[in-house]
Structure formats: C-alpha cells, structure tokens
Amino acid sequence: MSLTSDKPDAETAALEVDNVRYAFGDRVAVDDIGFRIAPGTFTIMLGLNGAGKTTLFSLITRLFVARQGRVRIFGYDVARQSSQALSRLGVVFQQPTLDQDLTVRQSLRYHGRLHGLSRREIRERSERELARIGLADRLNDRVRALSGGQRRRIEIARALLHRPQLMLLDEPTVGLDVDSRTALLSYARKLCREDGVAMLWATHLIDEVDPDDPLLVLHRGRLEMDGRARELCRAQGTDEVAGAFQKLTGVEAG
Amino acid sequence: MSPVVYLRCLLGIVEREALRFVHQRTRFLAALVRPLVWLFIFAAGFRAILGVSIIPPYETYILYETYITPGLLGMILLFNGMQSSLSMVYDREMGSMKTLLVSPLPRWYLLSSKLLAGSLVSLLQVYTFLAIAYLWEIEPPPLGYLAAVPALLLSAVMLGALGLLLSSVIKQLENFAGVMNFVIFPMFFASSALYPLWRINESSALLYHIASWNPFTHAVELIRYALYLEINGQSLAVVTGCFGVFMGLAVLGYDPGRGVMARRGPGAS
Numbered sequence: 001m002s003l004t005s006d007k008p009d010a011e012t013a014a015l016e017v018d019n020v021r022y023a024f025g026d027r028v029a030v031d032d033i034g035f036r037i038a039p040g041t042f043t044i045m046l047g048l049n050g051a052g053k054t055t056l057f058s059l060i061t062r063l064f065v066a067r068q069g070r071v072r073i074f075g076y077d078v079a080r081q082s083s084q085a086l087s088r089l090g091v092v093f094q095q096p097t098l099d100q101d102l103t104v105r106q107s108l109r110y111h112g113r114l115h116g117l118s119r120r121e122i123r124e125r126s127e128r129e130l131a132r133i134g135l136a137d138r139l140n141d142r143v144r145a146l147s148g149g150q151r152r153r154i155e156i157a158r159a160l161l162h163r164p165q166l167m168l169l170d171e172p173t174v175g176l177d178v179d180s181r182t183a184l185l186s187y188a189r190k191l192c193r194e195d196g197v198a199m200l201w202a203t204h205l206i207d208e209v210d211p212d213d214p215l216l217v218l219h220r221g222r223l224e225m226d227g228r229a230r231e232l233c234r235a236q237g238t239d240e241v242a243g244a245f246q247k248l249t250g251v252e253a254g
Numbered sequence: 255m256s257p258v259v260y261l262r263c264l265l266g267i268v269e270r271e272a273l274r275f276v277h278q279r280t281r282f283l284a285a286l287v288r289p290l291v292w293l294f295i296f297a298a299g300f301r302a303i304l305g306v307s308i309i310p311p312y313e314t315y316i317l318y319e320t321y322i323t324p325g326l327l328g329m330i331l332l333f334n335g336m337q338s339s340l341s342m343v344y345d346r347e348m349g350s351m352k353t354l355l356v357s358p359l360p361r362w363y364l365l366s367s368k369l370l371a372g373s374l375v376s377l378l379q380v381y382t383f384l385a386i387a388y389l390w391e392i393e394p395p396p397l398g399y400l401a402a403v404p405a406l407l408l409s410a411v412m413l414g415a416l417g418l419l420l421s422s423v424i425k426q427l428e429n430f431a432g433v434m435n436f437v438i439f440p441m442f443f444a445s446s447a448l449y450p451l452w453r454i455n456e457s458s459a460l461l462y463h464i465a466s467w468n469p470f471t472h473a474v475e476l477i478r479y480a481l482y483l484e485i486n487g488q489s490l491a492v493v494t495g496c497f498g499v500f501m502g503l504a505v506l507g508y509d510p511g512r513g514v515m516a517r518r519g520p521g522a523s
Contacts, residue, residue, distance in 0.1 A: 061356050065510040079510075083255060087358040097349035099270075101277040106270075113266020114357040114364075116259030 012075040014039045014166045014198035015060065020069030022055055029055040031221040034069075037214070039165065040196040042189055044209050044229075047218035048251060053202040054094060056218070057170045061091050073166055087115065090164035090197075092155045094171045100144040104130070107143060108158055115162035122161065129157035133187065149180030153187065160191070166198045167191075173203065181208075206242045219249045255359065263359050264367045271371035275378075285333060285379055286386075289326035293387060297322050309450055311482040323392050324478035325447025327380050327402075328470060331410045334379065336438055338372040339417030343424055355508075362505045369418060369501075373410035380406055398481040405480035409473035412493050415500035416469075422507025445471040469496040 013036040022030040030052045037043050047053050059066050062078045062085070071078040076085035098107050105126060112122035130136045133153040135146075143151060152172055159167060169188065173181040185201075185208055192199045201208070209215060209229050217225040217232070225232055225248060229241050236244035275282060297319040308315060342351065354364055384392075384399065394402075420433060444461060445468045446454075455462035465471050472489035479486040 061352070062510050063352060063355060067511075083358045083360070085358075086356055089356070091352075091356055093349050093352050095349040097353045099274075099350060102270075102273060106273060110266050110270045111353065113262050113269070114354065114359075116255065116262045116359070118262070 012039075013037060013072070014041075014074060015200065016070075016072040016075075017056070017060070018070045018072070020056070020059060020066045020071060022059060022064075022066050022068075028221050030059065030066075032069075033218075033221075033223045035216055035223060035226050037166070037198055037200060039074075039198050040192065041214055042192040042199045042201065043214040043216065045200060045202040045216045045218055046204070046206065046209060046245065047202070048204050048249075050220075051204075051218040052221040053218055054170055055221075057091075057093075057168055057202065060168060061089065062086065087162065088165050090159035090162070090167040092152070092159050092167070092169045092172050094174065096151060096155070098143045098151055098155060098158075101142065103140050103142050104135070104146075104154055105139045107154070108161060111158045112161045117162060125161050125163075126157075129160055130154075133157055147180075149176050149184065152176065152180070152184055156184075156188065156191075160195075160197070164197065167200070169199065169201045171202055171204065173205065173208070181205075206245055209241045211241070217245065217248060219251075224248055260359065260363065263357060263363070264370070267354075267364070267367040268371040268374060271368075271375055275375045281337075282379065285330060285337075286383060288333065289329050289383055290386060292322065292326055292329070293319060293390065293392075309452070311479045311484045311486075319387075319390065320392050321450070322448055323384075323387055323394075324481055325445070325474050327383065327406065327477055328409065328445075328447055328474040329442060330379050330383060331373075331376050331406065331413050331473065332438060332442060332470060334372065334376040335410065335413030335415075335417040336420070336433055337417075338369075338414055339421040339424075339433070342368075342418060342421035361508060361510070365418060365505060365508060366501070369411055369414045372414050373407055376410045376414075377403070377406055394481045395483055398483050401483050402477055402480045405476045408490075408493055408497065409477060412469065412473060412497040412500065415497055415504055418504040419500050419507060422504055441468060441470040444468055445474060447471075447474050469493065472496075 015037040017036075018034050020030055020033050021028070033052075033056065045053055045056075058064055060071050060073075060078065062082050065079045071085075073085040074088050076088070078085045099110075102110070108126040108129075109122050112125070117125070126139065127136065130139055133156070135150060135153065135157075138146065138150070143154070146154070156167075156169070156172070167188075172188075173184055176184065188199055188201060191197055203209075211228070211230040211233070213229050215225065215227065215229045215232060216223060225235075232248070233239060233241060233244045236247040238244045238247065301318040312320075354368070355361060357364055381399075416437075420437065424433065442448075444464050446465060447470070451462060451465055451471070454465055469492060472486075472492040475486050476489040476493050479489070
C-alpha cells in the first residue's frame, strides 16, 4: 500500500502510459507506447479498427497486465496498486455491457455495489446522473426497452457513479445514428468541462476530432502522433484532420 | 478498503445473481425437472432391479429412491456449477465480466463472490427438489435438512470452482457441449450417485478406483452423510481440498498477468 496522499496533486497525470508493449504470441498489438493525459482534459485517441486501441484500454483497465512498461492512474500503478488506480477510473467498453433483463436502477445499483457505495449514495447519484442525461423517468424501465443512444448514455452515467477522475470510452459511438453520436460526444465534452473529469475518447471517426483537442494517433500498435489536432494538420501541411491522418498513416479513414 | 466495501460488493453480486435467476425461470425449471425425471422414472424402474443393503449412514434397508436422492442433489449442484461456468464464458463474451473485473476489489474476491452467489441459487433449487421428494416419501430426519446446508454449500462451491477453472480454459461458448460430454456425464456416472461403491467394485475394480477418486463421489457422500446427521471425514477432506485446488487454479486462470484474458486478447473470448 502506498503512503502517498489520497488526493492527486496538480502535477500528477490523470493517466500516464510509459513504454508499454503487449503481444499476443507473435502479433504485437501495442508497441512501446507512452503518453500522458493531464487531469480534466478531453483527449481523443484516433485509430483504425485493429490499431491497438482496445488492447491498450484493456491494459489500462487491468483486464490484463503488460509484461513491459507501466500504466499509472493519478500516480497509482495499475498492476501494483490496482485498487487505488481502479477506484479512480470509469470505463465505457466498446461492447455494450448492460444486462438487458435488468432495469436501469438495478444496473446502476449493481455497479455502485461493485464499487462499495452505500445504498443511499447509489440512489442519490443514480437519480442525479439520470436527470443530467434526461432519462430520470426511465429508472425503472428495463434496459431492453431503451434505444442504443440511451443505453450508451446510461453506461456513461453508470461509469460516473463512483466519481472517477478519469474516464475511458472505447468507441462509444459505434452503432449509433448521426444525431445520437453528436449528442453523446457533446455530453462527454460537457462532463469534462463541468466536472473536470479527464476523458480519453477512442474512435476511428475523424469527424469527432476538434482542432484543439489533444490527439493521440494510434496506428498498427504504434503511437504515431501526440499533440493537438491542429498541429498534426500543420505538420502534414493540410487543412483537415482527415487529410493529415491519411498522410501520416498512409491509409484513408472514415 | 474497509470490510463494509467488501460486504457491499458481495451483496451486489448476490443480488444480480438472484435477479438473473428470477429472469431465467425456465432455466430453474429445467434444472429441477432433470433430477425429478431421474427420481420418478429412473429410480422407479430400477427399484426392483437394484437392491441396496444396509450401508452407512443408513440404519435400515432403504428404497433405491432414497439412495439416489443425495446423488440427485449432487446432480443439481454439478449442472449448476457447470452452467455458471457457461455463464462466465458468456459473460466474458458479452462484456459484463469486464464490468465485474474493473471493480477496485481484488480479483480473487470478485470471483469468490460470484461463486458463492451461484451456489446460493443452487441451494434454493436443492431445497425445492427436497420438498418435492418429501411428497414422494423420501424423508430424511428433519434436522438432516439443516445439517446438510454446510455440506451442500461446500460441494456447490467446489463444483462451481471446477466450472470456473474450466471457463478459464474453454475457448468458445460452443465447447459447453464438450463439457457436458467430457466432464458432467463421466463425473456423474463414475460416482456413487447412482450405485454404491461396493456394487461398482463387484463389476469393475477399475471403475471402482476411478469412482473413489472422483471428487463428485465425495461431494455426494458428504451430502448423504450430512443429510442423515453424520460426518464423513474423508469426503469432507477431499471436497475441501479439491475446492482449494480448483479455486487456486481458477484465480490463476483469471490472473491479469498470465491468465485467459492475457492470452486471448480483448475482443476474442
């Protein structure tokens, strides 16, 4: 157990990935990746399918542990101080993980319990988070009855219940129509702005990137770029992120 | 982290398992019909053929139905243990296993809680079965129902841990059929569930040895003795030991550094 104070100081990165490499057999999925995310920022990780985003997220969430390199969440090593690290982390996985047979309230309660929250904390926070996403009246509905966009928002609400300071979202807009996609993205940006939660938003959709976003470009397991989207464009001599991405990776993306 | 946090987490997992059970009533019914079919049809048919002499823990001659009842309780636990192994594989594919494993509590604790939750649901089924069996005049001593609780629970977590271990080894969902053929049926038939060990020894010494090493035999005997208010020390030791080994290996199987998750990658199951 660490004796460091419970509150991260200003200099501690929300997320620090240091020299991480991971291979499945001979296939290197994540190759010597290192970057830092400052507290309270909205960072986009751009990469095509198969670029290594999900593997990297699995390493950050400690679904498995890298043999090389280190991941720290607010200074806590995910492999060694996993309890402190994971309690500061909220995750929305790429695949939907809500149990369709449960009601929204039951799903939120299950998650809250897994994080050791009290009955009252769970009730109050569930109501508050659901009100924020305009689904307060759906607490007692079954997940099955909700639309894809609503389920995603509930997954975000769920991930916020234990008040994490860092949120990972792995392609949360996959399978959503354009309107829900835009709504979800702007909601996540708002959360980051208003609550100061650092967000790492993984996507393969270039139009989700704003020019001022901190941007990480992942390609074939390597980190090809770490900076502002605007800088990427300037460096590649193009006006648009799409063009810059294409020049950088040699691949045309959506 | 405080004990309260651990307790809340356990409660959450038990509650989810209970809700799942409520939503899958057909599964519950199927799990109940299976041993009932054995009791009503198989046992009735064999009653005339198989005579069971007085063997401990029984003090009188017993009917075949009475003999196989503990074996059928074991069957419920065995099927449920393996079925929860199926649900672990399913959970892993559906991603809700991920939700469980990103909880800040230690992984061994999360897996144990899941195991305990599944076992409690099994016990509910066992006692429903015993209630129906009572109407069929299978009447163990009243206190036996109480004495059997720890034996049933221990057997349930042992078989559940075996299922958990298998789930960390099985590659795909489809392989559950393989588990049926290669684990459930051999374990059930090569045990003392349907025939006493001395009977097996009369026909095949080899099968007798296999059955006496079979952990399922000891689960059944542990339950049989407890139901008649006796303790079978050897079976207690074997079941406890097997639980320790299976659980230890299962936790290794789910270890983030070397286990099943690490080998197979995020998307694959």
